[in-house]
Amino acid sequence: MARNFLSFASIVVLLPFVSAQLDIFAQLAGKKYFGTATDNPELTNASYVKQLENVLDFHQLTPANSMKWENTEPTQGNFTFAGGDQIVEQAEKHGQIMRGHNCVWHQQLADWVTDGNFTKPELLAIVENHCGTLVRHYRGKMYSWDVINECLNDDGTFRESIFFNTTGTDYIGVALRTARAADPHAKLYINDFNIEGQGAKSTAMINLVKSLQKEGVPIDGIGVQSHLIVGEVPSTMEQNLRDFAALGVEVAITELDIRMNLPATPALLQQQKEDYTTVITACQNVPECIGVTLWDWTDKFSWVPGTFAGQGAACPWDENFVKKPAYAGIIEGWLERQ
Ligand SMILES: *[C@@H]1O[C@H](CO)[C@@H](O)[C@H](O)[C@H]1NC(C)=O
Ligand SMILES: *[C@@H]1O[C@H](CO)[C@@H](O)[C@H](O)[C@H]1NC(C)=O
Ligand SMILES: *[C@@H]1O[C@H](CO)[C@@H](O)[C@H](O)[C@H]1NC(C)=O
Ligand SMILES: *[C@@H]1O[C@H](CO)[C@@H](O)[C@H](O)[C@H]1NC(C)=O
Numbered sequence: 001m002a003r004n005f006l007s008f009a010s011i012v013v014l015l016p017f018v019s020a021q022l023d024i025f026a027q028l029a030g031k032k033y034f035g036t037a038t039d040n041p042e043l044t045n046a047s048y049v050k051q052l053e054n055v056l057d058f059h060q061l062t063p064a065n066s067m068k069w070e071n072t073e074p075t076q077g078n079f080t081f082a083g084g085d086q087i088v089e090q091a092e093k094h095g096q097i098m099r100g101h102n103c104v105w106h107q108q109l110a111d112w113v114t115d116g117n118f119t120k121p122e123l124l125a126i127v128e129n130h131c132g133t134l135v136r137h138y139r140g141k142m143y144s145w146d147v148i149n150e151c152l153n154d155d156g157t158f159r160e161s162i163f164f165n166t167t168g169t170d171y172i173g174v175a176l177r178t179a180r181a182a183d184p185h186a187k188l189y190i191n192d193f194n195i196e197g198q199g200a201k202s203t204a205m206i207n208l209v210k211s212l213q214k215e216g217v218p219i220d221g222i223g224v225q226s227h228l229i230v231g232e233v234p235s236t237m238e239q240n241l242r243d244f245a246a247l248g249v250e251v252a253i254t255e256l257d258i259r260m261n262l263p264a265t266p267a268l269l270q271q272q273k274e275d276y277t278t279v280i281t282a283c284q285n286v287p288e289c290i291g292v293t294l295w296d297w298t299d300k301f302s303w304v305p306g307t308f309a310g311q312g313a314a315c316p317w318d319e320n321f322v323k324k325p326a327y328a329g330i331i332e333g334w335l336e337r338q
Contacts, residue, residue, distance in 0.1 A: 020327070021056035025334035026292065029284050032143070033097055033291040035060025037255065040083050042301050043090065051297065051321060053094050060143070062099040062254070062293050063087040064303075068108040076112050081137055088141055099254065100142040100294065102191065103131040104175045105149035106161035114162045122190050123166045124174050131175045139181035140142065144187035146223055146254065147179045147254075148172055154194050156204030157331035172208075173217040180218040191223030191254055197234025198243065209247050222247075222310065226279060227304075230260040230268055233275045238282035245288030253283055255295040257314035258326070259304045264313040273329035279331025 026034035036058050042048050054059065065071060066083030073079055091098050104127060113126065135145060151159055151172060158164050163171040172190075179188050190209070195202045205222060212219045222244045234240070244251045245257035258275045260268045296302055300319040305312040316326040 004039065013044065020331040021054075022327070022330055022334075023059040024056050025331050027059070028271065029334045030287065031283070031289070031291050033060035034058065034293075035096070035099070035291065036083065036294040036297045037062040037064040037101075038087065038090070038296065039064040039301065040066050040086055043086065043297075047321060048298065048301070049090075051317075052090070055094050058096060058297070060097045060099060060291060060293060061087060061091040062101050064101075064296065065108065067101055067134065069103075069113065069130065070108045070110045073135055074110050077129070079133055079137070084138070088138065089223070092141075096137075097143045098188065099252075100135070100138055100145035102146035102149040103127075103134060103172060103179060104147065104151075104163060106159060106163070107150075108287075109162075118166060120167050120170070123163065124170060126179045127163065127171050127175050131178045132182045135179045135186065139183040140185065142183065142186045144189055144221060144252070145179055145183070146191040147175050147188050148190045150192050152192055152195075152201055152204050152208070154201050156200035169208075173215060176212065176217050176219060186191065187220040187250065188218055189221040189223045189252070189254075190219065191225060193225040193227055193255075195222070195224055196237050196240065197227055198236040198240045199287075201232075202240050202243065206243060206247060209244075209249060213247070219249060221250045221252060221290075223252055225255035225295075226253045226257075227255055228258045228275065228279070229271065230258055230272045230275055233258070233278045237279065238285055241282055241286040241289050245286055250288050250290045251286070252290055253279065253292040256292055257295045257302060257304060259308060259311045259314035262305075262310055262312050268313075269325050272313075273325035275330035276326045277333040277336070280330050281336040284336055286335055319330060 023034040038061055153159050176188055195205050242252050258272050283292055288308055297315055298317040298321055299315045302315050304314045317323055
């Protein structure tokens with residue numbers, strides 16, 4: 001295939017001589033990056049940082065928390081970028097590209113936004129100032145931004161956040177237009193969960209993107225978070241990515257992890273390996289799927305146990321930074337052919 005700089009045959013010939021590495025194989029499959037989320041407190045663990053800096057596995061970083069609203073505009077007009085800047089500096093040291101995350105989300109939002117009794121014009125001005133200032137601060141440094149995060153309910157209706165309740169869907173266009181003006185080269189995404197397979201929420205995402213396109217609102221990509229459950233990867237995932245790509249936007253797997261009920265057993269770890277392969281194969285087979293990001297690479301720093309009681313072991317490396325079968329499952333996904 002023209003988009004690959006090595007043929008599939010030569011990869012197979014070279015395979016015994018290279019140790020498997022996630023980004024190398026993603027790039028051989030024609031993708032822009034394989035990457036991972038990371039968070040500021042984790043950067044104090046030297047052996048964690050050593051693997052985070054392994055560019056053969058990770059060519060892209062996403063800040064898990066430090067660019068969210070509560071951390072970047074904790075009081076009105078008071079912008080604090082130190083945490084986000086640290087992640088960008090960490091990435092720049094090793095030539096890793098960045099996904100910005102995020103401008104507008106109903107969680108980890110500063111209380112002053114929710115509690116301010118703002119009118120519609122006031123809140124739209126607040127969204128404009130927040131997204132504009134945040135995206136402008138990182139102008140030229142981001143491959144993409146999750147401008148809108150989780151604006152839909154599972155049934156396909158709009159989430160009744162403070163933004164929707166006060167402005168309807170107007171905040172979405174304001175945020176996207178503002179982000180475009182603030183950094184014209186960053187790809188602008190809407191990011192959500194439970195849009196991995198076909199269904200009401202994915203259809204709603206398609207309709208939202210179509211309506212934005214009709215209104216001339218800039219939208220470049222759909223972020224498919226992919227917080228999945230072992231044994232439950234939707235069978236329609238690849239077709240769903242194709243449905244999104246048919247809108248003329250790129251797609252990315254933005255927050256991949258695949259959790260299980262603890263304790264992890266060999267059978268669950270084997271199923272998890274197959275599930276990672278399935279997800280990566282879906283991205284591999286859809287040219288517009290431009291990259292994959294893990295929602296951190298080690299179980300030590302996974303958000304899963306803190307959010308889903310009794311579940312965990314969702315990442316490709318365990319708590320001691322030892323690779324699980326899932327690691328080889330990702331490589332196998334990149335080697336699957338259409
Ligand atoms: C801005 O926010 C930071 C972090 O919460 C805080 O330490 C600082 O006092 C705030 N400054 C103003 C002027 O509100
Ligand atoms: C918002 O309105 C509520 C109810 O009227 C009131 O209790 C609260 O003090 C108001 N908050 C602000 C910041 O004005
Ligand atoms: C938005 O409105 C709905 C319906 O009235 C309400 O249940 C919900 O609490 C509101 N959300 C916020 C963040 O105000
Ligand atoms: C970093 O994490 C590893 C793996 O869990 C652990 O063994 C090590 O003690 C940690 N190092 C620090 C400095 O916390």
